[in-house]
Amino acid sequence: MIHNESSRIFPSVQLSYILREGFSGFSRAKLSMFAAVFTIAVSLLLLSFFAILFLNANSVVESLRNKVEMEVFIGDQLSQDQVTNLKILIEQLEGVKVARFVSKEEAAEIFKQEFGEDINRVLNFNPLPASFKISLKDGFKNAEAAAIIFRQVKSLRGVEDIIYRKQLLEMLDQRAVTFLWVILGIGAFVAVASIILVANTIRLAIYAKRKIIQTMKLIGATRGFIRWPFIIEGLIQGVIGGLVASGVVYGLFSYLEQWASVSLSEFVRVPEFSYLTIIVVGSFLGILGSLISIRRFIGESVTS
Numbered sequence: 001m002i003h004n005e006s007s008r009i010f011p012s013v014q015l016s017y018i019l020r021e022g023f024s025g026f027s028r029a030k031l032s033m034f035a036a037v038f039t040i041a042v043s044l045l046l047l048s049f050f051a052i053l054f055l056n057a058n059s060v061v062e063s064l065r066n067k068v069e070m071e072v073f074i075g076d077q078l079s080q081d082q083v084t085n086l087k088i089l090i091e092q093l094e095g096v097k098v099a100r101f102v103s104k105e106e107a108a109e110i111f112k113q114e115f116g117e118d119i120n121r122v123l124n125f126n127p128l129p130a131s132f133k134i135s136l137k138d139g140f141k142n143a144e145a146a147a148i149i150f151r152q153v154k155s156l157r158g159v160e161d162i163i164y165r166k167q168l169l170e171m172l173d174q175r176a177v178t179f180l181w182v183i184l185g186i187g188a189f190v191a192v193a194s195i196i197l198v199a200n201t202i203r204l205a206i207y208a209k210r211k212i213i214q215t216m217k218l219i220g221a222t223r224g225f226i227r228w229p230f231i232i233e234g235l236i237q238g239v240i241g242g243l244v245a246s247g248v249v250y251g252l253f254s255y256l257e258q259w260a261s262v263s264l265s266e267f268v269r270v271p272e273f274s275y276l277t278i279i280v281v282g283s284f285l286g287i288l289g290s291l292i293s294i295r296r297f298i299g300e301s302v303t304s
Contacts, residue, residue: 032204033237036286039201040241041248043194044282048249050187052270057183061176065141070134070150070164076104078158083130086158090132095140095149099132107131129160143169198289206230206293230290238286242279250275 074086083101090099102110107128112118134153136146146169154162206213216226253270 032201032208033233035204036198036201036234036237036289037241037244039198040238040282040285040289041244043190043198043285044241044245044278045248046190047187047194047281048245048274048278050183050190052249052253052274054180054183054187057176057180061172061180064168064172068136068141068146068165068169070136070146070153070162072099072132072134072153072159073129073161073163074131074158075160076129078130082158086156087132089156090134090153093149093152095137095145097135097137099134102131102133104128104130141169143173194285195288195292198285199292201289203293227294230294231287234286234288234290235283236286238283238289239279240282241286242282245282246275246278249278 072090074083078086087099087101090096107130108118111128134149136149140146140149143166146164146166150162150164150166153159213226249270257269
C-alpha cells in the first residue's frame with residue numbers, strides 16, 4: 001500500500017503525524033478532551049484518597065502496636081546475678097527485642113513524674129517492685145505471638161506477674177485488620193470502575209473520529225499508525241488529569257496539616273513521591289483507557 005511504502009521512506013513524517021494527531025484533541029475535540037481529563041482527575045482523586053486513607057490507617061495501627069510492651073514484675077528477693085540471668089533468659093526468647101530493667105528506685109521516680117507524689121514520703125517505704133519492660137520485635141506485636149511470649153516469661157523462676165495491653169492487641173488483630181481490608185477492597189473496586197469510566201470516556205473521542213479511522217483503513221494505514229495517535233492522546237489526558245489531581249491532593253492535605261494537632265499531623269502527611277505516583281497512575285489510566293477503547297471500537301486486537 002501507498003502508506004506502507006511512504007512510512008519506510010519518510011519515518012519522520014509518520015512520527016510527526018502521530019504526534020500531531022495525538023495533540024489534536026486540544027483544538028478539534030475540546031469537550032471530549034475536557035471530559036476525559038476531568039474523568040481521569042476525579043478517578044485519581046478517589047484512588048488517592050483511598051490509598052492515603054489506607055496508608056494512614058495502617059500507620060495508626062502500627063503506631064499503636066509499637067506502643068505495646070510487657071511489664072514483668074520480679075521478686076525483691078532476687079540477687080543481682082539472678083536479675084542479670086533472668087534478663088538474659090528473657091531476651092533469648094523468640095520475639096523479644098529487648099528487656100530493660102527498671103529498679104525499685106527508678107519505678108518510684110516514674111511514679112513521682114506521672115502522679116506528682118513521692119511514694120516513699122506517702123507510705124514511708126517503697127512498695128513498687130523491680131521489673132523488666134519488654135519490647136517485642138516486628139512480626140510479634142500481635143495477640144497470638146504476645147500470648148506465647150507471655151506464657152514463656154511467666155514460667156521463668158523469679159517472675160511474679162506480667163501485664164500488657166492484651167485487649168488492645170486483640171482489637172487491632174480483629175477489627176483494625178478487617179477495616180484495612182475493607183478500605184483496600186473498596187479501593188480496588190474504585191480502581192476497576194475508574195478504568196472502565198476512563199475507557200468509555202476516551203471511546204467517545206475515538207467515536208467522533210470514526211470517519212477518519214475508516215478512511216485510513218481504506219487507504220491501507222497500519223494498525224499501529226491508527227492506534228498511536230489515540231495512545232498519545234490518552235497519555236496526554238492522563239498526565240494532565242494526574243497534575244490536576246495531585247494539585248488538589250497537595251492543597252487539601254497542606255490545609256489539613258496546618259489545622260491538625262502535632263500528634264495527628266504525621267497521619268495526614270502525604271509523602272512527596274506520592275504526587276509523582278499520582279501522575280504516573282494517571283498516565284497509565286489514560287493509556288489503558290485508550291487501548292481498551294481502541295480494541296472495542298476499532299475491533300482489532302491491541303497486541304497484534
